[in-house]
Amino acid sequence: MKKILPLSFCFFSFLANLAFPQPPSPESQLGFPVGADRKLADWKEIMNYFALLDKASDRLQVVELGKSTEGRPLVLAVMTSPQNFARLADILNIQRRLADPRRVHPDSLASYLRRGRAVVMINCSIHSTEIAASQMAMELAYKLASGNDAITQEILDNVILLLSPSSNPDGIQLVVDWYKKYLGTPYEGSGPPWLYHPYAGHDDNRDWFMLNLAETKLITAALYQKWFPQILYDVHQMGEKGPRFFFPPFYEVSNPNIDPILLRAIMQIGGHVTTDLAAQGFTGVATEWTFDTWWHGGMRSAPYFHNVVGLLSEAASCKLATPVEIKFDDITGGGRGLLNARDFQTNFPEPWKGGWWRLRDIVDLELSASYSLLTLAARYRDQWLHNFYRLGQRAIEKGKKESPRAYVIPLQQHDAAATQKLLDIMLLQGTEILRAKKDFLAEGATYPAGTFVIDLAQPYRNNVVALFEKQKYPEKRRYPGGPLEPPYDVTGWTLPLQMGIEYFACAQEIKNLTADTLNAFNLPTAQLPAGQFAASNLSWEKGENFIVSANSLDAYKLVNRLLKKNQSVVWQRDKVPDKNLLLAQTDSDELAKAAQNLNVNISNAAATNQGNGLRLKRPRLGIYRSYAPSADEGWTRFVLDEFEFDYKVLEDGDIRRGEFVNQFDAIIFPDHRDSTILFGRRSADDDDDNNKYPSEFTGGIGTLGLTYMRRFVEQGGTLLAFDDATRLFIRQWALPVVNELDGVKAAEFSAPGSLLRGIVDPGHPIAFGMPRESTLFFGNSGAFSVKEGRTIVKYPVQNPLLSGWLQGEAKMQGKAALVETPLGRGRVILFGFRPQHRGQTYATFKLVFNSLWYAAADEVSLGKAVTAEE
């Protein structure tokens, strides 16, 4: 309908239209409406659409944060009013000040709250098969870019929206390509048989404090160094048959380091959004169910520790873009906080009646929830900003009053590379770190200049404490005497422990500390002092023989680089406990090149060494990958890539064909259920119409593959099996090792993701470079009794728990955690824990790396070793 408008309005809107044509709808570009059955836009199409919108609208600007793991653009679509865009620098300056109340003069606060805008991030489809949100993002952007209604205007005037169409672009492309390829076949709607993040798969949402991945690094820097959002909403999907939608408030349990203002704000937003959804006629919406706020490390949970309200929604899925029909009687889904999803409950007041469920249903839910959230963010803009400021203030106050007051990270560490990594990722997530300029006294001990201190009187105090303290998971049982209610993710993650780094919590204030301040703006890397660890300033003589301490993980990078240049490297065997790497007749220019940017300790060596050693070679390494993908496999590749090991991937079919037997020194089987390794994906002919796969992706290694694997070991190969994969080989090959936790009921033993103490035998080549005690990541894993073989790491006879939760510890005390057992001319190395879990467990990486070198090494007498490699 045509309205009669005053002339001036028409004139200006005419001018505006000249500069900015009417924004194109997603349908006009894609050729189908968002959420249509069996239609998906891939990453290129999504990016094209946002680029067009950027050109056509003065309410949207696309910002590229950097490149994804596979090199695709990782973007934020920033949306707000043109007036706000015009003064973005002022708004961002206010954000940064409110994020750190020490930078706010009390007289300026009122003006900041008036001039500031609420920054809200909405993140879509980090899990790529949870595809609807990536499509919804286009429609949400279009609605905001084209809408002239009062609510849209209110949102644009008061909010800066950071819309991430996906924080995993590689996965969106992979999933959409897969979906389109099998559309109209019996395999339509199945998920791809590969990890949808190249390294992490589903664990791409488990990396938000470790920051291993390109995506988590880039987004974390954007969040805590530039935009400082007040609210972050992460949009997910779950199974098909339970509730239609989950929105917070969350279920128990909650992390004690989350400020109560945040927990209440989550309820405030949850109440608002779910009321809107009910009023709009959506049913099957659950709150206070399954998802909790205990764990740190998810996209919406890391923000709690940065004074940000983190929200999650989980919509019921269809089969990617293919609709599913769900009969009322087939609706399942109970779990924590909900008896079932058919009956009324206070936190589930209107069950869904069943029927067809389509991509568009999910898009509608996510769109409504987003708009509702943005409306609330706009309406109480000054409250969000004020609370954000107060949260920072409260964290600083807490840091001044409560214990611990500070963490001290001594300079003398076993592993310099791990220490550097810890300091750098803490800086990246906004931590302020002090580096002492003079010696100082803390709790009765003197620390030298150069020591690092994290004073907890800082805005992100809660983040530091949540990462550094030992977690005590609250005991919450299903019924008195019953099993523990399992946590949503892991129970313990204490970062310095996982990384093998010494640190002290100070209960008292450290007085008279003169220090430099390191932070993301000022000194963004905690470069360890030259001469202490850094290779850049070592006093080598130009010579031929060098010694490298294997304590620093960077020594592994160095050696791998040298081995690639055919330099001779020998493990000195007889110097217990400090095993050193002898670089014999090494070209010192090659060494200097290889040691660049590494934290390694190199010194000259006398050429006349006595005793025995192991001459290292580049191991010919295979990694097993199932078509039922395991994130543990991806993390294994990640860690090996980080430390510059070469490898080949062996898929189920490769193992079944058996050609690998003479081609490898070592093969790794990452954590995987034994039945999955053996049988793999279900056959394409199975009756069940769920997730059929083309035949090339079905079947596991099978009994034939298992026979070839045995032949590989018997002929001298080394097999490494991690966690659950150990069960397959122990059972099938009747290895002389018993897993004492096999078949034990959850009520009798439970350690669902905890950090445990391990006692290391430093005399075994697999433990070279390790301290005598280490921290092991354990997720209901293995504890072995060994009849034949050698124990390399064992659990102590006391309670091994360091952080998290452990019940039934008597069953594992004194048992073996890492075992080498012989088979034919080869060996099987059984890891009863996760040595490279999520790329976080720096403390135990060496156990893997040494196993690989050991697999290819030759015994030599050291006198011989210093002659050139033949």
Ligand SMILES: [Zn+2]
């Ligand atoms: Zn998800």
